[in-house]
Amino acid sequence: MSFVEAQNIWVRYGDAPILERVSISVERGTLCTIVGASGCGKSTFLRLLLGQERPTRGRILVDGAAIPGEPTPDRGIVFQRYSVFPHLTVMQNLTLPAAFERSPVLSRLFGAAKREAEEAADAMLVKIGLAHARDRYPTQLSGGMQQRLAIAQALLKRPKILLLDEPFGALDPGIRLDMQTLLLSIWQETGMTIFMVTHDISEAFRLGTRLIVFDKVRHDPQHPSAYGATITYDLKLKNGSALDAAKTAQLLAAELISTDKAAHV
Amino acid sequence: MRLINQQPGRGEKILLGALLFLIVIVAYGIASSLRLAENPDDKLLPSLGQMAKAFYEFAFVPDVRSGDYLLWSDTAASLGRLLSGIAISALLAIGLGVPAGFIPRARAGLAPFIAAVSLIPPITVLPILFIIFGLGETSKVVLIVIGTAPVMVRYLAQVVTEIPQEQIIKAATLGASTWQMIVRVVLPQIMPKLITSIRLSLAPAWIFLISAEAIASTGGLGYRIFLVRRYLAMDVILPYVAWITLIAFALDRLLYLYSKRQHAWAHIEGGAL
Numbered sequence: 001m002s003f004v005e006a007q008n009i010w011v012r013y014g015d016a017p018i019l020e021r022v023s024i025s026v027e028r029g030t031l032c033t034i035v036g037a038s039g040c041g042k043s044t045f046l047r048l049l050l051g052q053e054r055p056t057r058g059r060i061l062v063d064g065a066a067i068p069g070e071p072t073p074d075r076g077i078v079f080q081r082y083s084v085f086p087h088l089t090v091m092q093n094l095t096l097p098a099a100f101e102r103s104p105v106l107s108r109l110f111g112a113a114k115r116e117a118e119e120a121a122d123a124m125l126v127k128i129g130l131a132h133a134r135d136r137y138p139t140q141l142s143g144g145m146q147q148r149l150a151i152a153q154a155l156l157k158r159p160k161i162l163l164l165d166e167p168f169g170a171l172d173p174g175i176r177l178d179m180q181t182l183l184l185s186i187w188q189e190t191g192m193t194i195f196m197v198t199h200d201i202s203e204a205f206r207l208g209t210r211l212i213v214f215d216k217v218r219h220d221p222q223h224p225s226a227y228g229a230t231i232t233y234d235l236k237l238k239n240g241s242a243l244d245a246a247k248t249a250q251l252l253a254a255e256l257i258s259t260d261k262a263a264h265v
Numbered sequence: 266m267r268l269i270n271q272q273p274g275r276g277e278k279i280l281l282g283a284l285l286f287l288i289v290i291v292a293y294g295i296a297s298s299l300r301l302a303e304n305p306d307d308k309l310l311p312s313l314g315q316m317a318k319a320f321y322e323f324a325f326v327p328d329v330r331s332g333d334y335l336l337w338s339d340t341a342a343s344l345g346r347l348l349s350g351i352a353i354s355a356l357l358a359i360g361l362g363v364p365a366g367f368i369p370r371a372r373a374g375l376a377p378f379i380a381a382v383s384l385i386p387p388i389t390v391l392p393i394l395f396i397i398f399g400l401g402e403t404s405k406v407v408l409i410v411i412g413t414a415p416v417m418v419r420y421l422a423q424v425v426t427e428i429p430q431e432q433i434i435k436a437a438t439l440g441a442s443t444w445q446m447i448v449r450v451v452l453p454q455i456m457p458k459l460i461t462s463i464r465l466s467l468a469p470a471w472i473f474l475i476s477a478e479a480i481a482s483t484g485g486l487g488y489r490i491f492l493v494r495r496y497l498a499m500d501v502i503l504p505y506v507a508w509i510t511l512i513a514f515a516l517d518r519l520l521y522l523y524s525k526r527q528h529a530w531a532h533i534e535g536g537a538l
Contacts, residue, residue, distance in 0.1 A: 070437065071437040071438045072437070072440075075438060077434060077435060081431070082429035082432055083431060085435075085436075085450060085454075087454050087528070087530045096439060096449065097440060100436075100439055100440045100441045100449075106448070107441075107445045107448045108449075137529070137530045137533060139530065154438065157439055159438070
């Protein structure tokens with residue numbers, strides 16, 4: 001049975017349609033990568049899954065139930081930037097979820113509860129390789145370290161679904177590779193369902209067990225924004241199939257570029 | 266080497282910084298001695314010695330009539346009014362600005378009213394305040410609040426809306442309620458900006474304070490200046506103005522240092538005022 005199901009989703013902002021006829025059903029434990037040209041609604045789709053936006057038409061079900069209309073702890077999120085709290089140290093960033101859970105008014109932990117949360121956070125710090133940066137503020141961390149922290153923070157609530165919006169887009173290629181490895185190991189360990197928007201097609205192939213492509217299928221040369229995008233490719237991949245898929249990726253990339261051009265003609 | 270690439274050394278920097286002060290003091294000294302040479306009873310430009318004497322008498326000789334040391338009793342009265350006014354404004358800025366910036370319903374209710382109130386010229390309210398609250402302390406403090414609070418509330422609301430939406434969403438996915446977001450995400454992040462807005466509001470606060478004291482008061486720095494003006498007592502007015510400036514400068518520095526100490530994270534990248 002499908003875990004996440006989008007049923008005939010349409011989204012329009014005022015006059016401009018963004019997404020149309022988007023239907024997809026994703027099984028539990030999938031690592032679903034999402035690619036597409038800029039402005040074709042892949043981040044919008046992610047925001048729908050998050051509950052930050054609502055579809056104009058259609059609905060999204062998780063485990064058979066409609067998702068709540070606002071972000072909740074069962075769906076974690078990592079953005080490209082601004083994901084961690086700049087006024088809190090690494091440790092404070094990681095104990096924050098426990099503080100939210102156990103201290104509804106002050107939202108602060110003391111004594112045994114604090115030690116307990118810090119122990120859990122320390123274990124997490126070792127896992128993501130940030131133990132040495134425990135007491136630093138995010139602005140004192142490199143981009144890669146900040147994203148590690150953001151992922152660790154999102155994992156603390158043990159979400160059923162993890163949403164990643166171009167999480168490694170701003171990172172250097174070498175660090176990006178480390179982060180992909182980290183993500184894969186976390187995914188294998190937790191068995192979470194992950195949706196990841198990326199600009200990098202080879203990354204999408206390397207990480208994903210399923211890859212979906214958003215693009216516009218209908219074009220009106222006189223009115224380029226007349227139609228929204230939909231899912232044009234939906235590929236089931238074997239995880240780690242980067243080599244077999246390299247060729248497909250090239251073809252796909254070529255096609256994306258050509259349709260992108262067509263849209264601008 | 267080009268002028269724009271020549272950096273002054275440490276000593277030179279201090280010297281350059283002091284230069285304009287020295288020029289003004291020397292120019293004043295010359296002008297004053299010229300006038301006094303012509304007429305020893307001239308009141309407009311008293312000598313530095315006369316001002317020092319007047320300042321000393323106000324600071325260290327008890328007043329004949331009341332037995333107070335006037336400089337200190339004036340300073341205490343003015344600072345009391347100024348600080349209570351600013352403190353109330355800061356509390357209003359948090360109490361109204363945060364909801365107005367963070368909660369859509371609160372914004373809908375508060376924004377038009379605050380925008381309208383902030384356009385009332387505060388001094389025009391002063392007669393109303395005198396009628397309602399009398400000539401005592403309350404009306405002076407309220408004038409400072411009316412003069413500074415609306416701007417601070419609007420500024421703080423703006424600062425709250427500038428917190429990246431990503432952070433708020435992230436907090437929601439970490440299980441935070443609206444209240445918890447305010448306590449742990451919003452308030453700590455706007456505190457440095459609140460201090461900035463207090464520092465910026467000190468200048469108008471002084472204006473309203475001195476105005477209120479000038480019009481109706483029995484003590485205070487502004488009261489004293491306007492009182493001795495009747496006797497053309499420039500030897501008192503000028504040191505008082507310098508004293509007020511010094512206090513304003515000290516308050517500004519103290520707030521800055523406090524913010525730097527308390528909100529280390531906000532000052533790491535520099536750039537803050």
